[in-house]
Amino acid sequence: MKLIVAMVQDEDADVLLDALMESGLKATKISTTGGFLRSGNTTLLLGVEVHQLEEALGLIKTHCQARTQLVNVMPSMLPLGAPDLPTPVEVAIGGATVFVWDIERYERY
Secondary structure (H helix, E strand, O other): OOOEEEEEEHHHHHHHHHHHHOOOOOOEEEEEOOOOOOOOOEEEEEEEEHHHHHHHHHHHHOOOOHHHHHEEOOOOOOOOOOOOOEEEEEEEOEEEEEEEEEOOOOOOO
């Protein structure tokens, strides 16, 4: 067994969950918040058999594409002496951050 933990953008979560379910893969959805942009994210937990790992990772990669967004940088995020006006900056968002762990034991009741 493998445990996949995938942090994805909220905008990608529902489409990804639909694709996972269509493939017979189950996931637990947890609402989370990103640290830098403080925007909504979704963390998915998937327990998969070893032979399902590449399929699950492929679905995550297909449905969680990176994109850019303009974000106003607040004065507290700027170096000392910089103007106090919010400045729009283009940042990369989306995609997915994925961790995969080996599971020693799995039980379902």
